Amino acid sequence: MDAVELARKLQEEATCSICLDYFTDPVMTACGHNFCRECIQMSWEKGRGKKGRRKRRGSFPCPECREMSPQRNLRPNRLLTKVAEMARQHPSLQKRDLCKTHQELLKLFCQEDQSPICVVCRESRDHRLHTVLPLDEAIQEYKLKLEENMKHLRDEITKNEKLQTKEDQTLKEWQEKVKYRRERILVEFEKMGLFLAEEEKRLLQALKKEEDETAEKLQENKALLDQQSHSLETLLLELEDKNEHSALQMLQDMKDPLVSLKMQYPEAIPTVLKTVCRVPGQIEMLKSFLEDVVPDAETAYPHLLLYESRQRCYLSSPALEGSLRTQDRFLAYPCVVGQKTFSSGRHYWEVGMNLTGDALWALGVCRDNVSRRDRVPKSPENGFWVVQLSKGKKYLPSVAASPPFTLTEPPSHVGIFLDYEAGDVSFYSVSDGSHLHTYSQAAFSGPLQPFFCLGAPKSGQMVISTVTVWVKG
Template sequence: MDAVELARKLQEEATCSICLDYFTDPVMTACGHNFCRECIRLSWEKAKGKKGRRRKGSFPCPECREMSPQRNLRPNRLLTKVAEMARQHPGLQKRDLCQVHQEPLKLFCEEDKSPICVVCREAREHRLHRVLPVEEAVQEYKSKLEADMECLREEVVKTEKMQAQWEQALAEWQAMVKERRTRILVEFEKMTLLLVEEERRLLQALKEEEEETTSRLSERKASLDQQSHTLEMLLLRLEDRSQQEPLQMLQDMKDTLASKDSLQVLCSEATPPMVLRTVCRVPGQVEVLRGFQEDVVPDPASAYPYLLLYESRQRRYLSCPPEGSALCSKDSVSDGSHLHTYSQAAFPGPLQPFFCLGAPKSGQMVISTVTVWVKG
């Protein structure tokens, strides 16, 4: 008898026929059969409700059906040790036996990829399958598992490298965003300080211009007030002199005429133009407006019918301006003044700009492209 068969016999001797597991607190009946104490107790409890001829206090043995007094159950200590040995034996684990035939799993079915016993090998479901001994199957699949594990290890290494790269990229990106955020805050803080300083400078320049021009205008006004008073007084004297008697009027005529001739009258001049030298030009405003800059190229399909456009689009001819336009402005386009605000929230179609340089004398206006040559 080989070791496997001996182990199988040992397992059979250590297994309870009721629960089909290793004995737990085994006891022996009067007929000599062994069961777990709890298994035989439950079996006899079920037998109480069944009708039949039996002696009082006696129950049939589950194995041979011989009547056995319940009080004659004797502990089987030797079988307790055998069951414990079977539990600890590595070759007698429950997973090493076929659950259907209770035979050792010695073979491996290639098609079903599962271990089977020799009885399963002869069954219809495995009879035509390729079967290997467990030892050979272990070696074959162990090699396959090693190859798969090696591939997985390589993939793990690649994944860890990519993970490190993406973590580094994420950190660098966050650092770039942080640096850009700091730069934006710093630049706008500088711009704020610059705007405050430029505001102070422009207000100071406007104040100085105001004081200078106001002083000059006030002096001129005061001189004219004094001249007006002097002229009125002289006019009154002359009117009074002209009303006197002839001889009296002619007396002191020399002094009267001399006072008129000696009067220095200020030269009359037009009111000075009210033009401020101080221009409200916000730093960076041009750059902001350039963000809205677009290249305007006339479209032959939608251009004004009097606009003659060459294919080269370098020279454009306009015979006369259109009869009407939505908005026209010819003054205050170079000093930063406000031109117009549309009160309309939306427009039914796209807005198209119109440019007019004035009515041409020849009846046609030529818009030529200006070419700037850069010396390299």
């Protein structure tokens, strides 16, 4: 008998016929059969209530041979207890090695169902047509496949570890770059702050020097005029006193009192400030709020021509009677507003100019509901925050309570910066970055639009983004 058959016989001897498991506390009946104590007691308990089963009181049939056996005659089988324990510990008789259906050793492997089977299962209907291998061969194939999978996983782990190392290094390098850039930002802004502080100090000193020099000259002129005024008043008093004398007294002193009078009139001191408010880099900073402002042809004065350079066409045509009566069109002045309306935020745009001859232009912002048919002063009270650009002597001063700020030598490019929440409209010379003028108020009462107003025909051209504007002559 081979080892496998011997092990199977050992398993049969150590198995209870009721629970089909290894014996637990085995006992022997009077007829010589063995059962688990709990199994035989439960079997007899079930048969206690069945009529006609007991031949005499206190006796029960054996589940194997049906011979009657007194319950009190159950004897412990210590030898079978040891055999059952040996079967439990035997590696070839573990439960996982037995077929659950036939209690046979699992010796085969079904490839279709991917599960181990016994020789009885092999002949059953479920597995008869399936491909079956000996369990040892299947285990060898599985081990080979398992080793391949393990190798693949080890390779993936190695690859993943390399990527982890690389990512850690990349993260470290990235953090170093960010740290360096953060330090540079702080250092550069500190340098810029120091530079701006020095530039601010220099401008304030230059302004103070200009103030003191001009004030000193004005004070000297004032002192000279005060002295001459005192001398004239003294001479006038002398003459008035002589005028009261008698004719004989007058004739005794015939000298002309004005012979020694020498008047000095000081030259007029110019009061135009030479110190310019210029913050380095401010124009570049303002350009971060740059808007593509395009004039709205529907609002243009009837004789205002708008030429779009990118489209190579005119946006408006004058002298159309129907278009003269639209409520959005300016009729009092050669004006136009931008297509965009601003009611929040910060906005910046630039305007180029080529003024010729006598001209009085204006640009800035206006409320979206300003009068477009009537001639009204372009002042904040009427909804205009503009600077006037004057070239030549033909300049008519405004009669408004707060007339617009006027530039008699306007730059070729003007930048307009609107800070709606702050209530500021500022104007800058784009060429040198100097500040020209700022309107400040607590708040704006409504939406604003970019505003452009040209002078008479042949007074030049204004360039707004890619649109060139001039008045038809």
